[in-house]
Amino acid sequence: MTDTFVVVGGDAAGMSAASKAKRDDPDLEVVVFEKGEWVSYGACGLPYYVKGEIQSLEALVSVTPEEFREERDIDLRTGHEVVAIDPDERTVTAESESGSVVQSYDHLLLATGAEAVVPPIDGIDREGVYTLGSMSDGKELREYVARARDGESFQQPDRGPACQYLEDCTGPVGIVGGGYIGLEMAEALAANGFEVHLFQRGDRVLTGFSEATSEAVADHLREQDVTVYLESEVAALEGGGAVQGGDADEAGAVETVVTADERVDVEMVLVGTGVRPRTDLAEAAGVELGPTGAVATDDYCETNVPDVYAAGDCAEATHTVTGDPVYVPLALTANRHGRAVGQTVAGQPTEGGDVAGTAAVKAFEVEAARTGILDHDDALEAGFEPVTETVDAKSRAGYYPEGGTVTVTLTADRDSGRVLGASLVSEYGEGAVHRSHAVVGALEAEATVFELENYDLAYAPPFNTTWDPVLVAAKVLA
Numbered sequence: 001m002t003d004t005f006v007v008v009g010g011d012a013a014g015m016s017a018a019s020k021a022k023r024d025d026p027d028l029e030v031v032v033f034e035k036g037e038w039v040s041y042g043a044c045g046l047p048y049y050v051k052g053e054i055q056s057l058e059a060l061v062s063v064t065p066e067e068f069r070e071e072r073d074i075d076l077r078t079g080h081e082v083v084a085i086d087p088d089e090r091t092v093t094a095e096s097e098s099g100s101v102v103q104s105y106d107h108l109l110l111a112t113g114a115e116a117v118v119p120p121i122d123g124i125d126r127e128g129v130y131t132l133g134s135m136s137d138g139k140e141l142r143e144y145v146a147r148a149r150d151g152e153s154f155q156q157p158d159r160g161p162a163c164q165y166l167e168d169c170t171g172p173v174g175i176v177g178g179g180y181i182g183l184e185m186a187e188a189l190a191a192n193g194f195e196v197h198l199f200q201r202g203d204r205v206l207t208g209f210s211e212a213t214s215e216a217v218a219d220h221l222r223e224q225d226v227t228v229y230l231e232s233e234v235a236a237l238e239g240g241g242a243v244q245g246g247d248a249d250e251a252g253a254v255e256t257v258v259t260a261d262e263r264v265d266v267e268m269v270l271v272g273t274g275v276r277p278r279t280d281l282a283e284a285a286g287v288e289l290g291p292t293g294a295v296a297t298d299d300y301c302e303t304n305v306p307d308v309y310a311a312g313d314c315a316e317a318t319h320t321v322t323g324d325p326v327y328v329p330l331a332l333t334a335n336r337h338g339r340a341v342g343q344t345v346a347g348q349p350t351e352g353g354d355v356a357g358t359a360a361v362k363a364f365e366v367e368a369a370r371t372g373i374l375d376h377d378d379a380l381e382a383g384f385e386p387v388t389e390t391v392d393a394k395s396r397a398g399y400y401p402e403g404g405t406v407t408v409t410l411t412a413d414r415d416s417g418r419v420l421g422a423s424l425v426s427e428y429g430e431g432a433v434h435r436s437h438a439v440v441g442a443l444e445a446e447a448t449v450f451e452l453e454n455y456d457l458a459y460a461p462p463f464n465t466t467w468d469p470v471l472v473a474a475k476v477l478a
C-alpha cells in the first residue's frame with residue numbers, strides 16, 4: 001500500500017519536504033495543509049516589497065499552488081489549519097471553511113514556522129502598530145506606505161539623503177528593535193520619505209554581530225538621518241482612546257513612543273523584536289521541545305514521537321561549532337532541513353546538517369554578515385578560550401578606481417587556533433557578505449587561523465587585494 005506523507009505548513013520547510021519526497025518517490029501520497037492562502041513565498045523579500053522595489057506579493061512566490069497541484073502532483077490544501085495530531089492513531093485533524101477533515105499519515109512533518117514576538121508594551125494594540133512576519137503583514141504595511149505617500153494627513157519635514165523617491169517627505173515613524181528586520185524596514189521606510197526613529201533596548205544594533213559591525217551600521221544609519229536610540233527600552237506607545245487590555249478596535253492610533261528618557265511623536269510603529277517558534281500543535285501532541293523552546297529533533301529532524309519530523313523555524317538545529325542545540329530561524333535551514341526530511345521519508349535517510357548561525361543584512365548602503373560564535377561568554381561556555389581581532393582592509397586593489405573598506409572581526413580559540421566565528425561589514429557591494437563564506441568553510445572544516453590564512457582565495461584587483469580581508473584578519477590572529 002502507498003505511504004502517506006502529511007506536511008503541516010506550506011512555506012520553505014514544508015514545500016521543500018513535499019517536493020523532494022514526491023520527486024524521489026512518485027508513489028508516495030503527499031498531503032500539505034497550509035492555513036493561509038500563500039505557499040512557497042519568500043518572506044525575506046517583504047521589506048523590499050514594502051520599500052517598493054518589488055511590485056507585487058505574487059513576485060515573492062517561487063512555486064504557485066497550481067504548480068504544486070498540477071505539475072508536482074502534491075495534494076495541497078490551502079485554507080486548512082491543522083488543529084490536532086493524534087500520534088497513536090497517526091492522524092491529523094484540519095479545519096477549513098468547509099468543515100473538519102481527519103487525515104491519516106505514515107510520516108508527518110511539522111513545518112509550522114515562527115511568529116513575530118509582540119512584546120508586552122503598554123499600548124501595543126493601538127492602531128498604527130505593525131509587525132512584519134507574514135504576507136498579509138507585508139500587504140498592510142505596503143498599503144500604509146501607499147496611503148502615506150498619497151499625502152493623507154502627513155507632515156512634510158525636510159529630509160536627507162535617504163529620501164530617494166519623494167521630493168517631499170513624510171513621517172515620523174518609530175521602529176522598535178535593531179535586528180535585521182528593524183534595519184531593513186528602516187531602509188524601506190526612509191526610502192519612502194519617512195523620518196525614522198529606531199529604538200533598541202541593548203547598547204548596540206545587530207547584537208549577534210561584532211561590536212565593530214554594530215558600530216559601523218549604527219553610524220551609517222545616522223548618516224542616513226535615522227535617529228538611533230540605544231539602551232532605550234520602549235515603555236509605552238501612547239495615543240488616543242483605549243490601550244492594551246481594552247477593545248483593540250477602540251484603541252486610538254499611536255502618537256508617541258515613550259522610553260525612560262524620550263517621548264518621540266510618531267504616526268506609525270513597526271515592531272521588530274524577534275520571532276518565536278510556533279510549537280502549540282507539537283506540544284499538544286506530546287512532541288518535546290528543546291532548551292531553546294523550539295521543537296527538539298535528532299540529526300534526521302525526527303522528534304521524540306516516531307515518524308513525526310520538525311523542520312524550519314519551528315525547530316531547533318545543532319550548532320556547527322559547539323554541537324549544542326540552537327534556534328536560528330533562517331531560510332536556508334528551513335529549505336535544507338525540509339528537503340532532508342523529504343528525502344528521508346522517500347526512503348533515503350538524510351541528515352539535516354548543522355548550522356553555523358550565518359546571517360546577512362543590508363541596511364541602506366552597508367552590508368554585514370556574521371557566522372559562528374562571536375560572543376565571548378558563549379565561546380567560554382562551549383569550552384574555548386576566545387581571542388578576537390578586528391581589522392580594516394581594502395575591499396579592492398588600492399590603484400583600482402573604486403573600493404572601500406571591509407572591517408573583519410575574527411574570533412578563534414587561543415590554544416588550538418581553531419576559527420570560532422566572524423563578523424564583517426562593508427559598504428554595500430564591497431563584499432562583506434560574500435567574504436564571510438570563506439569563514440563558513442573554515443568553521444565547517446574546523447580549520448585553524450593558520451590554515452585559514454593559507455586558503456587559496458581568488459584575487460583580482462576589482463574584487464580584493466592580493467591578500468583578501470579575510471586572509472588579513474587570519475594573519476593578524478595567527
Ligand code: FAD
Pocket residue numbers: 008009010011012013014033034035036038042043044045046047080081082083111112113114132133134181278281311312313314329330331332334360
Ligand atoms: P514559515 O515561513 O513561517 O511558514 C510556516 C507556514 O506554516 C506558514 O505559512 C503558516 O501559515 C503555516 N502554519 C502554521 N501553523 C499551521 C497549522 N496549524 N496548520 C496549517 N498551516 C500552518 N531568512 C533568511 O535566511 N534571510 C533573510 O534575509 C530573511 N529575511 C526575512 C525577512 C522577514 C520580514 C521575515 C518575516 C523573515 C525573514 N527570514 C529571513 C526568515 C525566513 O523567512 C524563515 O526562516 C523561513 O520562512 C522559515 O520557513 P518555515 O517554512 O520554517 O516557516
